[in-house]
Amino acid sequence: MSPCPDLEVLFAELEAGEGPGLDHAAECDACAALMEDHRLLEQDLFRLADPLPPPSLVVNVMARVAQSPVPQRREVWTGLAILLTSLGAGLGFLFTSDQALGRMGTGFASTVGNSRAFLEGLFSGAHALWSTAGVAVACFIAVVVLSSLFGLKRLVGSPPPSLSEA
Secondary structure (H helix, E strand, O other): OOOOOOHHHHHHHHHHOOOHHHHHHHHOHHHHHHHHHHHHHHHHHHHHOOOOOOOOHHHHHHHHHHHOOOOHHHHHHHHHHHHHHHHHHHHHHHHHOHHHHHHHHHHHHHHHHHHHHHHHHHHHHHHHHHHOOHHHHHHHHHHHHHHHHHHHHHHHHOOOOOOOOO
16 A cells, blocks of 8 residues: 555645546545545535625515505504604603793694684685686686696606507
């Protein structure tokens, strides 16, 4: 039996796939065990390597997210949680500050007074439209505005034209 080759020579021949060191390792139990340990170590190191994700990963994930809609119940509960949190924070601020409560009361009274004047002006304008021929003009303007808005909505909602149509 020939003497065991140097480890560097043995691993170089292992990488090349041929050589007298590999023939020796097939007959020598110590070298065969060393080669098996090396193979297992390479296998473990290969498993530890973190491969990069494919370039299409983000596109595929976003496509799947877009396909699965969020359940309506979840959106309602999320909205309610946001609403209750903001209401709680606002009420907490109001109850911890005396000046805020006073300003809120004054603001509410001012709004009620101003809304009365606003409503009187609104009813006065409606009476002027009704007593003149302004109702027909107002209806015509409303139809034009609504049809324009509907047309804009259809334009925005339609897909862009493809190159074959252009």
